[in-house]
Amino acid sequence: MQRITSATAAELFDIAATRRIEHAAAAALPAHTLMRRAGLAVARLAMAIAPHARTIWVACGPGNNGGDGFEAAAQLRHRGFFPAVTFLGDESRLPPDAKASLQRARDAGVTFALTPPSAYELAIDALLGIGSTRPPEGTMAEWLAKMHASGQPVLCVDVPSGLNADTGTLPRGIDQTQASARTCITFLSLKPGLFTAQGRDAAGTVWFDDLGCSAFKDQPVARIAGEPDAHPRTHASHKGSYGDVAVIGGASGMAGAALLAGSAALHGGAGRVFVGLLDPSAAPVDTAQPELMLRDARTLDLSGMTAVCGCGGGEAVQELLPRVLSTAAALVLDADALNAIATDGALQAQLTSRGKSGSPTVITPHPLEAARLLGCTVGDVQADRLAAARQLAARFGVVVVLKGSGTVIAGAAETLPVINLTGNASLATAGTGDVLAGMIGAALAMRQPAFEAARKAVWQHGHIADTWPADAAPLTAGTLARRTPA
Ligand SMILES: NC(=O)C1=CN([C@@H]2O[C@H](COP(=O)(O)OP(=O)(O)OC[C@H]3O[C@@H](n4cnc5c(N)ncnc54)[C@H](OP(=O)(O)O)[C@@H]3O)[C@@H](O)[C@H]2O)[C@@H](O)CC1
Ligand SMILES: [K+]
Numbered sequence: 258m259q260r261i262t263s264a265t266a267a268e269l270f271d272i273a274a275t276r277r278i279e280h281a282a283a284a285a286l287p288a289h290t291l292m293r294r295a296g297l298a299v300a301r302l303a304m305a306i307a308p309h310a311r312t313i314w315v316a317c318g319p320g321n322n323g324g325d326g327f328e329a330a331a332q333l334r335h336r337g338f339f340p341a342v343t344f345l346g347d348e349s350r351l352p353p354d355a356k357a358s359l360q361r362a363r364d365a366g367v368t369f370a371l372t373p374p375s376a377y378e379l380a381i382d383a384l385l386g387i388g389s390t391r392p393p394e395g396t397m398a399e400w401l402a403k404m405h406a407s408g409q410p411v412l413c414v415d416v417p418s419g420l421n422a423d424t425g426t427l428p429r430g431i432d433q434t435q436a437s438a439r440t441c442i443t444f445l446s447l448k449p450g451l452f453t454a455q456g457r458d459a460a461g462t463v464w465f466d467d468l469g470c471s472a473f474k475d476q477p478v479a480r481i482a483g484e485p486d487a488h489p490r491t492h493a494s495h496k497g498s499y500g501d502v503a504v505i506g507g508a509s510g511m512a513g514a515a516l517l518a519g520s521a522a523l524h525g526g527a528g529r530v531f532v533g534l535l536d537p538s539a540a541p542v543d544t545a546q547p548e549l550m551l552r553d554a555r556t557l558d559l560s561g562m563t564a565v566c567g568c569g570g571g572e573a574v575q576e577l578l579p580r581v582l583s584t585a586a587a588l589v590l591d592a593d594a595l596n597a598i599a600t601d602g603a604l605q606a607q608l609t610s611r612g613k614s615g616s617p618t619v620i621t622p623h624p625l626e627a628a629r630l631l632g633c634t635v636g637d638v639q640a641d642r643l644a645a646a647r648q649l650a651a652r653f654g655v656v657v658v659l660k661g662s663g664t665v666i667a668g669a670a671e672t673l674p675v676i677n678l679t680g681n682a683s684l685a686t687a688g689t690g691d692v693l694a695g696m697i698g699a700a701l702a703m704r705q706p707a708f709e710a711a712r713k714a715v716w717q718h719g720h721i722a723d724t725w726p727a728d729a730a731p732l733t734a735g736t737l738a739r740r741t742p743a
Contacts, residue, residue: 303412314340324357383414426455535574590608692734
């Protein structure tokens with residue numbers, strides 16, 4: 258059993274691949290072996306989460322996910338705990354493995370009830386796993402709501418019930434994202450839906466148990482990538498070794514966004530950082546950050562530079578985009594640059610030809626910006642974030658950073674997309690996106706390949722937030738850019 262953290266590197270498998278792994282493993286092992294192992298793993302984790310629990314509510318559904326629950330209840334009872342099972346299904350229609358585990362729970366003396374216990378210290382959600390086909394309703398929805406509202410810890414078996422394990426979406430009306438402590442133990446494969454969209458909040462802390470079946474492989478759909486490699490600086494290096502970043506943005510009243518991106522690029526290690534402001538009346542120097550070289554955006558020669566374009570760009574950025582797209586050696590497109598491209602076919606064609614020419618280009622849309630670029634709704638993007646990121650990457654030939662819970666980084670078709678596991682809700686504050694764009698710009702300026710530059714910067718951006726000292730001032734975009742609480 259392995260706890261999954263932002264340092265974990267592993268491949269992710271969709272439901273179809275997980276089914277193939279399950280079938281291959283089940284065929285190679287004696288009957289009921291997988292479910293016994295799964296139930297034992299659930300029981301072990303339950304005992305670790307709630308070692309002093311008097312009552313453990315085990316909610317079991319109509320399929321093999323419920324079977325894992327029966328098996329866990331049997332194992333818990335054998336170890337002196339008092340699991341109370343509520344079963345929502347038809348015994349005569351249980352799959353054979355689940356039927357065997359139901360009998361084992363009965364033989365162990367587990368208590369069965371029609372309604373959940375009035376008090377319990379841990380709930381085990383074994384209602385639905387990867388066989389979920391429709392939104393939970395009726396009693397099942399009520400039980401899930403009760404678990405959610407109780408404030409007691411919830412341990413989800415394989416996946417939070419109702420969660421789409423491929424996409425991380427929950428059905429409307431099924432809110433599993435607010436309970437006090439949520440844990441999910443998943444079997445045989447790590448599923449992408451546990452790590453993006455609503456999946457992260459619904460699953461909480463994820464544990465993985467391969468049930469002794471690591472030899473069974475299949476085709477992954479994505480990966481979590483762990484901590485990126487450090488790029489140590491050689492002693493005999495100089496500022497020219499780390500490249501030039503030019504931030505293009507900061508239209509009237511929005512200079513702060515461009516300055517934040519510039520600060521992030523500077524602290525991200527770029528050799529020199531220019532900030533090309535679109536507001537002609539902007540101050541000639543930022544006295545708080547004198548290292549930033551402020552220029553009029555229209556006068557900057559971008560050849561040989563990494564441009565970070567769009568931060569606070571407003572509508573003014575549109576007229577500069579043809580030149581930025583054609584001359585920047587490497588490019589990060591964010592915010593208003595993306596909105597401008599979304600409404601301008603000629604700019605889209607230019608971005609596509611830039612992507613096809615192999616010039617390093619990273620775009621950093623949030624879901625609404627991604628929807629505008631794809632000509633669909635935010636709901637469509639969020640319904641399958643991996644697919645949306647892949648589609649954007651394929652359409653423009655660029656690296657895509659689709660922001661949000663479980664940021665997705667997608668590039669060329671032959672590169673597995675990455676779901677990033679660092680970051681938390683403290684990043685939901687103005688300007689953090691500008692900081693990310695600047696950090697990616699710095700990594701590109703240091704000549705890291707575009708996908709790796711994006712992956713590394715996204716990881717670090719979230720990691721800074723994750724390791725922000727609890728007793729420090731709250732994280733702001735400015736302190737995030739400087740990487741130091743102040
Ligand atoms: N085989 C093994 O040894 C191992 C199995 N493992 C475990 O098995 C899980 C997969 O099991 P599974 O395929 O039986 O699917 P599962 O998620 O239990 O649900 C299917 C049932 O639910 C029903 N149903 C669907 N949606 C519903 C809804 N909204 N509301 C109500 N009912 C609904 C559906 O009915 P139907 O759609 O056919 O009407 C069907 O009866 C997997 O996630 C893992 O936990 C692993 O531990 C490895 C070892
Ligand atoms: K479940």
